[in-house]
Amino acid sequence: MDHNKLPKLTFWRAVLILILASGLYSTVLRFTKGLGAATALSDRFPWGLWVGFDVLCGVGLAAGGFTLAAVVYIFHFERFHAIVRPAILTAFLGYGLVAVALLFDLGRPYRIWHPLVMWNPRSVMFEVAWCVMLYLTVLALEFSPVVLERFRLTKPLKVIKAITIPLVIVGVLLSTLHQSSLGSLYLIVPSKLHPYWYSPWLPVFFYVSAIGVGLAMVIFESNLSARAFKREIEMPLLSQLGKVMLVILGIYGLMRLLDLASRGALGLLREPTTETLLLILEIAIGTAVPVVMLAFRQVRENREGLFATAVLVITGFLLNRLNVSVTGLEASSGAHYFPRWTEVSVTLSLVGAGFLFFALAVRYFGAFESPPLPAGARQ
Amino acid sequence: MSKSILVDTTKCIGCMSCVAACKETNGLPQNEETELSADSFNVVQSRAGVFVRRFCLHCQDPTCASVCPVGAFMRTAAGPVVYDADRCIGCRYCMMACPFSIPRYEWKLALPRVRKCTMCAPRQAQGLPPACVEACPVQASIFGERDELLAVAENRLRENHTGYVQHIYGEHEAGGTSVLFLSAVPFEALGFPANVPQDPLPTFTYRVLSKIPTVVSAGAVLLGGIWWITSRRAEVAEAEKNDLDKSGGE
Numbered sequence: 001m002d003h004n005k006l007p008k009l010t011f012w013r014a015v016l017i018l019i020l021a022s023g024l025y026s027t028v029l030r031f032t033k034g035l036g037a038a039t040a041l042s043d044r045f046p047w048g049l050w051v052g053f054d055v056l057c058g059v060g061l062a063a064g065g066f067t068l069a070a071v072v073y074i075f076h077f078e079r080f081h082a083i084v085r086p087a088i089l090t091a092f093l094g095y096g097l098v099a100v101a102l103l104f105d106l107g108r109p110y111r112i113w114h115p116l117v118m119w120n121p122r123s124v125m126f127e128v129a130w131c132v133m134l135y136l137t138v139l140a141l142e143f144s145p146v147v148l149e150r151f152r153l154t155k156p157l158k159v160i161k162a163i164t165i166p167l168v169i170v171g172v173l174l175s176t177l178h179q180s181s182l183g184s185l186y187l188i189v190p191s192k193l194h195p196y197w198y199s200p201w202l203p204v205f206f207y208v209s210a211i212g213v214g215l216a217m218v219i220f221e222s223n224l225s226a227r228a229f230k231r232e233i234e235m236p237l238l239s240q241l242g243k244v245m246l247v248i249l250g251i252y253g254l255m256r257l258l259d260l261a262s263r264g265a266l267g268l269l270r271e272p273t274t275e276t277l278l279l280i281l282e283i284a285i286g287t288a289v290p291v292v293m294l295a296f297r298q299v300r301e302n303r304e305g306l307f308a309t310a311v312l313v314i315t316g317f318l319l320n321r322l323n324v325s326v327t328g329l330e331a332s333s334g335a336h337y338f339p340r341w342t343e344v345s346v347t348l349s350l351v352g353a354g355f356l357f358f359a360l361a362v363r364y365f366g367a368f369e370s371p372p373l374p375a376g377a378r379q
Numbered sequence: 380m381s382k383s384i385l386v387d388t389t390k391c392i393g394c395m396s397c398v399a400a401c402k403e404t405n406g407l408p409q410n411e412e413t414e415l416s417a418d419s420f421n422v423v424q425s426r427a428g429v430f431v432r433r434f435c436l437h438c439q440d441p442t443c444a445s446v447c448p449v450g451a452f453m454r455t456a457a458g459p460v461v462y463d464a465d466r467c468i469g470c471r472y473c474m475m476a477c478p479f480s481i482p483r484y485e486w487k488l489a490l491p492r493v494r495k496c497t498m499c500a501p502r503q504a505q506g507l508p509p510a511c512v513e514a515c516p517v518q519a520s521i522f523g524e525r526d527e528l529l530a531v532a533e534n535r536l537r538e539n540h541t542g543y544v545q546h547i548y549g550e551h552e553a554g555g556t557s558v559l560f561l562s563a564v565p566f567e568a569l570g571f572p573a574n575v576p577q578d579p580l581p582t583f584t585y586r587v588l589s590k591i592p593t594v595v596s597a598g599a600v601l602l603g604g605i606w607w608i609t610s611r612r613a614e615v616a617e618a619e620k621n622d623l624d625k626s627g628g629e
Contacts, residue, residue: 036486043416043483046474074602076609107469107484107491111449114468118449124584125448125472127591169602173595180587187583188446188476191574203587333480 016352023349026342030104038342044335049343052325054101054350056182057318058094059132060206063214064221065091065139066175073168082234085146086225086362087218092139093357095132097350104346124184131178138171146365180207186324194328195265196279202324205256209286209317212248215241216313221358223307229362239300245313246294253287275331278323286316381439381458382503383525383557384512385532386432388569389542390519393430395423400514401434404499417485420496421511427568432520434511435460435481435496436549437557438579443473443482445581451493458525458557459498467493478553478575498557525557532561554579 030038041048068087072080103109115129141160148157160167183206186193199205219238226233260266269276290309299305326337339347395411401421402409412419421434441460444452451466452473473493474482485491499509507513508522521528532547548566549556552575560566567573576583 032489034487034489034491035484036488041486043474043486044480046471046484070602074606074609076606076613105470107471108467109469111468114449114466118466120445120447120450122445122581122585122588123448123450123472124588125446125470127588129448165606169599169606172602173598176594176598177591184584184587185472187587188442188580189478190576190580190583191478191572200586 016356019345019348019352022341022345023352026345026349027104029342030346035105035107038340038346040337040340040343042335042337044333045329045337047325048337049326049339049347050101050105052322053318054347055098055105056321056325058098058101058350059179059182060210060213060317060321061217061314062091062094062098063175063179063210064218065094065142065214066172067211067214068218069142069168070172073165074172080237083218083222083237085143086221087214088139088142089146089358089361090217090221092136092143093354093361095136095139097354098132099136100353101347101350124181124188128178128181128185131174131181135171135174135178138167138174141167142171146361150365175210176207179210180204182206183324189329192329192332193324194275194331195263195268196260196275197324197328199259199263201255201259205252205259208248208252208255209320212245212252213314213317215245215248216310216317219245219306219310220314223303223310225358225362228359233303235301235303238306242294242300242306242309245309246291246300249287249291249294249313253283253291256283256287275323275328278319278327282316282319282323284316285312286320287313290316381456381525381557382498382522383437383458383528383559384498384509384520384522385528385559385561386520387535387561388429388431388519389561389563390517391423391430391432392517392519393423393425394516396514396516397421397432397511397520398423400510401496404502404510405497415481415483415495417483417487417492417494419483420494424570426570427564429562429564429569431560431562431569432511433570434558435498436479436552437496437498438553439555439557440553440579440581442476442478442553442580445584446472446476448472455500457500457503459500459503460557461497461500462493462495464492469493476580478572478580480572525559528559532559535561551577553577554582 026038035041039048039050064087068080068084071077072084102112106112115126116133120126141163145157145160148160180203183202183204186198186202187200190198219241222233222238225231269279290313293299293305293309293312296305299309330336398411398419398421399409401407402419405420407418407420410418413422413424415422415433421432424431424433437454437458437460439454441452441454443462444450444454444460447467448470449466449468451463452460453463454460469491471484471493474480474484481495483494485494499507499511502509512520512522521531523531529547529550532550536543536545536547542563544562544565546562546566548560548562548571549558554577560569560571562569
């Protein structure tokens with residue numbers, strides 16, 4: 001068994017090293033020669049892969065943290081306790097990587113602290129900046145028990161335990177604000193974003209789809225880590241998450257449909273444009289097919305079936321965010337944007353770093369051990 | 380009360396004097412670009428047989444100023460929309476959001492700035508007109524109070540029904556701009572976006588931002604309430620279980 005696993009592991013390690021090396025090259029290029037040398041961005045297309053994928057998708061994919069924290073601590077579904085820690089760890093890593101990605105994308109990254117002292121409350125970006133900073137702090141505190149337990153620091157551990165509930169509530173509120181606000185960012189471009197995606201409901205769509213993909217990510221990670229660390233998979237729990245995901249995706253799909261219809265955008269579907277194809281792909285992969293699959297108990301309770309559905313939901317989500325942030329804006333921009341390989345290598349490096357840190361945290365901090373506090377949570 | 384520029388594209392002869400004057404005033408390299416860039420805040424394009432200037436429209440309620448997270452853009456009382464490079468973090472949301480796609484970025488520099496026309500705010504502060512207007516040999520661009528220029532524009536439309544498209548571009552676009560345009564051909568043919576809303580764009584995001592206090596307070600009460608109910612329920616269940624255990628033991 002171990003002999004079979006070993007070459008596979010080194011293969012992935014080699015891939016990771018290759019990615020990180022190319023990422024390092026791109027990093028040097030980016031910070032010495034500027035955004036123009038390292039990216040395909042232009043005056044007509046000022047936001048690209050780093051905003052569309054690293055930030056928009058990164059924040060969305062990390063939504064499992066606040067969703068599960070609410071499920072366990074606010075709604076008291078204690079049986080989910082076993083998977084709340086990895087979800088919070090993923091969220092913490094995710095947001096950390098989003099912050100790093102921002103350092104790449106900002107033209108003047110050393111001024112990232114400016115929103116702290118230079119206020120413009122009319123700006124959605126200002127609100128997002130504050131929410132993400134505060135939520136990163138909340139996540140660090142939510143994850144801190146894992147580290148504190150490791151080093152047996154009982155006193156600060158007690159303090160954190162005492163403020164867990166307010167902390168979770170603040171975390172859910174901050175997440176609600178900035179997950180939706182990432183959609184609000186695009187409310188300012190009614191004349192630029194394609195009518196398939198421009199909607200006054202963008203903030204609501206971003207929020208609901210973030211919850212959906214957050215659950216999909218929990219299922220996805222639980223599977224991967226069960227495989228990698230040879231742990232038992234919590235199938236009954238994940239099946240229940242699948243049921244919740246079905247409801248969320250159903251609501252989301254219905255809202256998107258009603259919105260498209262009410263704005264008269266459904267008529268555009270008759271035109272065979274790139275946008276039409278992308279919209280159909282996005283809805284089919286991320287919403288329609290998963291809803292049909294999850295409607296079957298056999299799929300929800302089958303490990304492979306549930307995993308496949310989660311992958312579909314995640315893919316559809318990525319498509320949606322890239323449609324809003326990149327492809328939906330191409331027609332009006334009069335330019336074509338395709339990321340340069342240096343841009344891609346930075347993005348891949350960040351994703352790779354995420355996997356690496358997750359594995360390290362599991363190995364050295366026992367992120368999968370359920371916290372001992374609420375008695376008998378896991379048993 | 381704010382200063383404005385009225386550009387009458389029917390009068391422009393395409394001499395590029397305004398381009399040269401702009402470059403000189405702003406200390407930019409003298410080259411004849413036809414697209415706006417980090418080195419060109421004002422260009423003259425030839426479209427549909429017409430010469431048309433392209434530069435910042437200086438919105439009355441500027442989108443760039445509303446979206447900037449650090450307030451690097453500001454509309455001055457006199458009218459010009461100006462940029463403070465020392466605040467800018469380089470997020471480029473202004474470039475994304477501008478309905479006229481005006482701001483440009485110094486992509487080639489390691490420490491870039493956003494660049495655009497300032498309507499010669501420094502010159503205006505000294506009581507001088509913008510350099511481009513001063514340089515125009517045929518008064519295709521004129522400078523003055525917005526109200527007065529609107530009256531001039533309306534007069535020209537009234538006196539020459541057939542010579543002009545009966546529309547003052549910038550009177551209502553994006554809530555109104557300080558730079559106004561007149562044309563003999565449809566504005567779309569000159570490259571002006573035709574679908575810019577008449578409401579100031581900042582209202583589109585403010586509608587949502589203004590709901591934040593409600594969402595936060597209602598959300599906090601809701602979450603706190605749910606937590607209280609579910610934990611109370613757990614307590615009661617625990618107590619009942621204990622009672623049962625006790626009575627079972629007796």
